[in-house]
Amino acid sequence: MGTDQIFTASVVITMNEAAPRATAVAVRADGTIAAVGDVDVCKKALPDATVVNLGDTALLPGFVESHSHPVLSGIMTQSPAYWIAPYVGYPKWSDVTDLFSKLQKEQPAGQLLLFNGLDRLLHGCEAPDAKALDAFFPDRPVVVADNSGHAVYLNTAAVKKLGWDAKPPADPVGGSFGRNADGSLNGIAYEIPAMMEAAMPLVGEVVKNPLASAAQWYSLMAGNGITSTSEMTFNDSLKPAFEAMAGIASCPLRISLYHVSTDATCGEKFESKIPASMLTKKGIKLWADGSPWVGNVALTFPYLDTPATKAAGIKPGTPGIEVMNYTREQLDVILDTYAPQGWQMAFHVNGDAALDVVLDAYEAALTKFNLLGTDHRWRIEHLGAARTDQFARAATLGVYASMGPVQFQYWGDLLDGQVFDHEHGAPWCRVKDATVAGLRPSYHNDGSVTPPSPLANIKTCVTRTTNSGVERGPEQKVTLDQALRAQTIDAAFILGRKHEIGSIEVGKFADFVQLSVDPYTVDPMDLSDGVSVLGTWLSGEKIDLLAFEKAAGVIDPKPHMHLATIPRKCC
Numbered sequence: 001m002g003t004d005q006i007f008t009a010s011v012v013i014t015m016n017e018a019a020p021r022a023t024a025v026a027v028r029a030d031g032t033i034a035a036v037g038d039v040d041v042c043k044k045a046l047p048d049a050t051v052v053n054l055g056d057t058a059l060l061p062g063f064v065e066s067h068s069h070p071v072l073s074g075i076m077t078q079s080p081a082y083w084i085a086p087y088v089g090y091p092k093w094s095d096v097t098d099l100f101s102k103l104q105k106e107q108p109a110g111q112l113l114l115f116n117g118l119d120r121l122l123h124g125c126e127a128p129d130a131k132a133l134d135a136f137f138p139d140r141p142v143v144v145a146d147n148s149g150h151a152v153y154l155n156t157a158a159v160k161k162l163g164w165d166a167k168p169p170a171d172p173v174g175g176s177f178g179r180n181a182d183g184s185l186n187g188i189a190y191e192i193p194a195m196m197e198a199a200m201p202l203v204g205e206v207v208k209n210p211l212a213s214a215a216q217w218y219s220l221m222a223g224n225g226i227t228s229t230s231e232m233t234f235n236d237s238l239k240p241a242f243e244a245m246a247g248i249a250s251c252p253l254r255i256s257l258y259h260v261s262t263d264a265t266c267g268e269k270f271e272s273k274i275p276a277s278m279l280t281k282k283g284i285k286l287w288a289d290g291s292p293w294v295g296n297v298a299l300t301f302p303y304l305d306t307p308a309t310k311a312a313g314i315k316p317g318t319p320g321i322e323v324m325n326y327t328r329e330q331l332d333v334i335l336d337t338y339a340p341q342g343w344q345m346a347f348h349v350n351g352d353a354a355l356d357v358v359l360d361a362y363e364a365a366l367t368k369f370n371l372l373g374t375d376h377r378w379r380i381e382h383l384g385a386a387r388t389d390q391f392a393r394a395a396t397l398g399v400y401a402s403m404g405p406v407q408f409q410y411w412g413d414l415l416d417g418q419v420f421d422h423e424h425g426a427p428w429c430r431v432k433d434a435t436v437a438g439l440r441p442s443y444h445n446d447g448s449v450t451p452p453s454p455l456a457n458i459k460t461c462v463t464r465t466t467n468s469g470v471e472r473g474p475e476q477k478v479t480l481d482q483a484l485r486a487q488t489i490d491a492a493f494i495l496g497r498k499h500e501i502g503s504i505e506v507g508k509f510a511d512f513v514q515l516s517v518d519p520y521t522v523d524p525m526d527l528s529d530g531v532s533v534l535g536t537w538l539s540g541e542k543i544d545l546l547a548f549e550k551a552a553g554v555i556d557p558k559p560h561m562h563l564a565t566i567p568r569k570c571c
């Protein structure tokens with residue numbers, strides 16, 4: 001327990017509509033906010049408090065990311081894995097192959113290497129089979145995971161290490177292996193069951209301390225100003241890792257868990273010695289459809305036949321509800337089971353055709369269980385292709401939205417005219433429509449699909465500019481105030497935590513992010529690069545990321561080694 005403190009800064013942006021701006025915050029020794037206003041008001045509330053002067057900077061409520069996968073993202077992208085996504089320094093395929101050549105020279109002979117983030121659309125490359133990878137890695141085993149989470153690629157040495165050169169495995173249910181004409185494997189494993197068989201034994205050989213990897217991702221989030229997030233792929237195997245991380249004194253994140261519906265125990269109450277303020281379970285998660293970058297989202301409009309879709313292996317035409325992972329009847333069974341238990345539902349749904357099915361299922365269940373008009377706060381996730389009328393319908397059902405706008409920044413140049421026609425590609429991720437409809441959209445980066453950066457999300461939604469600098473779908477621009485709400489108070493709302501986080505208000509936790517400048521004073525195009533995150537606080541304690549990573553690194557990894565063998569489920 002610390003001491004009473006008063007934080008002063010040139011501006012405190014509270015995200016409390018009733019008193020949006022202040023210059024000081026008083027924080028009790030227990031980590032809750034005692035007063036917000038100026039120094040005099042704060043001194044009256046806490047006369048013996050230590051004053052912490054943050055100078056000419058802006059203090060805001062810590063950013064909240066409403067949809068994330070922090071532990072698995074760390075394992076699959078952070079050291080000792082190599083993150084090769086286009087937006088983390090490898091924009092072109094040649095940048096990736098340059099890294100391949102460098103590591104082949106530098107790394108000890110025979111050492112297995114793990115890469116994650118190959119993006120066929122943005123890298124503009126075809127799926128690399130074993131032969132293609134052998135050109136860079138003729139002898140050492142190598143695993144490359146696709147950014148979509150739908151495929152992994154092995155070179156010949158990795159295929160041999162699995163013993164699959166002598167005896168190729170049969171295709172598992174729900175997955176498949178690419179094969180050469182003679183039946184031997186070509187090195188590509190498609191979908192989770194096949195990816196698991198291919199990657200499980202190999203990833204575990206590289207990642208020797210899953211908690212140390214996860215801690216790097218926590219640090220990445222905190223370094224970008226996030227103080228609270230969710231785990232949208234929770235299952236019981238992850239529980240010890242989340243508890244171990246939350247148990248570290250300098251843990252930078254409060255986590256809300258959403259249990260995957262395929263886990264038999266997903267409806268069970270969450271019991272833990274960790275306080276619910278740091279680790280709590282909120283709901284049930286499922287994937288109604290797939291990824292727009294792979295082509296398995298259920299749409300009412302077609303993918304185009306272009307070089308971009310060809311390279312990505314996306315079939316031209318309109319994938320309908322037959323590509324969904326669930327039938328309407330299967331969704332009904334899940335809702336019938338867990339809705340009466342009071343869980344919040346969170347369904348991944350990108351395509352507009354899939355969203356029609358999800359909203360039909362939600363409406364039926366909400367009606368059946370008398371939940372219409374109550375504060376059930378059911379969620380819909382991503383909503384890339386959602387239509388304006390669907391947001392209005394969701395609002396009448398009391399359903400709220402979590403959306404990934406920075407995906408539009410990265411992929412928007414392709415979406416608008418190369419993947420879809422202009423009519424459907426330009427307004428992709430209609431954040432303004434969702435806001436106007438009253439869905440209080442919160443933003444996410446959905447790590448590791450994109451790196452955690454609330455400020456990048458905010459800039460994208462305020463400017464609607466894509467990587468090329470072109471403005472696309474400008475009618476979907478929102479105000480800076482709306483965008484900031486989406487990463488603070490509205491994200492806290494969808495997580496069911498508005499009473500404790502998301503704004504700087506008396507009684508809430510003193511979770512802060514310190515920014516180098518008042519974001520309201522910068523050019524909207526500079527909202528990401530022109531604003532630095534200087535630090536975060538949780539319950540009034542400044543987060544020390546070095547201490548946190550050090551503490552995570554010395555926890556016995558043995559109880560967590562199984563995590564290094566679970567490939568990331570797509571977004």
Ligand SMILES: [Zn+2]
Nearest residue numbers: 232446570571
């Ligand atoms: Zn996700």
